[in-house]
Amino acid sequence: MQTEQSTSVRRHRTSDWSGFMVSASVGALVLWAYVASDIDTGRLAESGGRIGAFLDRMFPPDWSVLPTVVESSLETFRIALLGTAVSIVLSLILGVLAARTVTPPFIHLPLKWLLAAIRAIPLILVAMLMVGAVGLGPLPGILAIAFHSTGMLAKFYAEAIEGIPSGSLAALDSAGATWVQKLRFGAWPLVAPDLVRDTLFRFELNLREALVLGLVGAGGIGFYIQTYVRTFQYDKAATLTIVIIVFVVLIELLNHVVRAALK
Amino acid sequence: MNPIMSAHSSQIDISDLTFSYSGQGARILDIRHLSIETGERVAFIGATGTGKTTLLRLIDGRLLGWAGMVEVLGRTLSPRRAAPRSWNANIGFVFQEYALIERSTVYENVRNGRLGRTHPALSLFGIFNDRDETAITEAINDVGLADLADQRVDQLSGGQRQRVAVARCLSQEPSILIADEPVSSLDPTSAEKVLDLLRACAVARGATLLISSHQPKLVAKYVDRIIGLKQGMVAFDTAADAVTAEELGSLYGWHVTQPAA
Known part of the structure; x- marks a missing residue:
């Protein structure tokens, strides 16, 4: 003792x-x-005046660029939406194959390493490569978002599938269910809420990240962020900032409503 | 009469069976011979880790890597290959922890018992035939859950969930009905109800009933034969009303005191 x-x-x-x-x-x-x-830190203390002058030049915002800014914001939205849609399809396939409880180690381990490698590549770098491969416009942006978010989404899907209690699927196995039936009637009802939540979260991230795609010519509002700031048109940049804030808040509200409904 | 019964015999024959988990030397199962006839009601009893669940999984066709000869429902099982879907559907298994799909309703869980019998592709779109619907409805009615058919199972009590698990098994129209520790987590009243239900369903459908349990006195009222397992071996195999205190004592390590002469 x-x-x-x-x-x-x-x-x-x-x-x-x-x-x-x-x-x-x-x-x-x-x-x-x-x-x-x-x-x-001394420079930070001295910057007060300059920040004041900067804000002074932003207001009042120049609303004449509103139609252009809204249209390019919608393009960013479309890039994020299509990129996420492609990513969902890829992630469903890769997520199932990367789940420890579904596939043997020689399949799920290399896949998990591959997904980790995809996550490690910065979006802006992927976007630059895609612009080089398919040219300017929204297409390289969609491809970049799809590629980049698959690294995270497939990992989330795999983890959700791995979290399914093994007994639940064993019962379906015992009843003579096929592999696909086990996914449809065993795995899907258990993981669907998690998958929807993860996907919405990723869409929200994709939307924020898509804002900068235009900096490298991959479409969307990023092009105007770069143009207005570099040409010192801060009043137009203010309109752009307000539109982006409204836009992101609306998406967050929508996300909140959907997540609450899933509880 | 269960239509499946006319096509199969539910005899179980096991000879020279040995099984141990890979990497472990100790034998989990070591059975020289075991035979169970159609319609028999049998309880497997024994301490934790004596191989009851493993044996039931073997009979259910979900255990691989064993050695010996195992024949169930006229099919010689392979230790290297899972049994086909059509054969699996003839054996219903009630899991110890219920193994239900928590977010699905009672009806959906019971419907899952039909997956081995229905069309594999059409079922993915929610299309089940009349026979499936009849079997599901009858199973839900038999366990007395008709009023809760549309309720999610994560909102049910332990006893109700156990009945859903039994109904899922019944909807398979099994020739062999296996229940692994079906009452281990239930209070005495609920336990008797579940055992009563299992026996009644097995009798009504002419199915063989196999139960594993830690409560020999309780299950003896519901089966005809009791097989005691000790360290993976058959310690005794006798009629339910003929099990002696010595036999139980040897199984669980109890010391049986003889009354003074």
Whole structure:
């Protein structure tokens, strides 16, 4: 009994020490980032006037560009929507194949590595490659969004499928269900709410990320962000900012309503 | 009479069976001979880890990697290949933890029992034939859940969920009805109701009934034969009303005190 108590106390102390080490390491990392970045906080203090002047030039917004900004925002919306749609199709296939509980390790392990690699490639880089491959316009943007978001969405789908209790599918197996029937009647009812939630979340992310696609010629409102800011037309940039804010808030509201309905 | 019964015999024959999980030396099953005739009601009893569930999974055709000879419903099972879908449908299995689709309704869960019998492609679009519909409705009525048919199963009590699991099994119109620890998590009253239901359904459909349980005294009232398993081997195989205290004692490690002469 004495031995058990001693072991227990020693483990507890080890655990406390580990916690301190983790906190100290994170603190040291943040400190290194600050020092190595050579940040001059004095410049931040002096920037107040310049920010004021910048805001002064933004207001009142120039509403004459509203039709152009709304149309290009809708193009961004279409890019995000089509990119997400293609990504859903790819992710459903890859997600099922990457699920540990569905396929053997020689299939799901390489697929998971592939999805991790896709996630690691920045969207802007994918967009530049797509522009090089298929030319300017919304198409490279759609392809870039589809490729980039499949890395995350397929991983989410695979995890949702892996979370299905094995007994539920074993019961269908026992009843003589085919593989497809097991997916349709066993897996789908259990994972559908998760898949819809994950997909909506990814669509919201795609929409925000699609805003910058125009910077590299891949369509949408990004082109105007670049044009107005670089030519110092801050009043037009203000209209653009307001439209983007309204746009994103509307999508978030829609998302909120759908998620609440899924509970 | 169950139409499936006319086409199959539900005899189970097992000879020289051994099974151990890969990487583990200990034998989970080691049965020289076991035979169960059509329409018999049999309980497998024994301590945890004695191979009851493994044996039932073997009879259900879901266990691979064993050695020996296993014949169920006229089919010699393969230790390397899963049995075909049409054969699977003849054996109903009530899982210990119910194994229901939590977000689906009672009706949908019971309908899942028909998946091995219905058209595999049409069913994906929700198209089931009249015979499927009849079997589903009868199964729900038999377990007394008609009023809750459209209720999601995650809103039901433990006893009700167990009845859904039984109904799913019945909708298969099985020749062999297997129930793995069907009452382990139920209170005594609910447990008796479920065992009563399983026996009544098996009798009405002429199906063989196999139950595993930790409650020998309780299940003895509902079966004709009790097989005691110890370390994967058949310790005794006797009529339900003939099991002795010594036999139970040897199974569970109890010390049976003889009354003084």
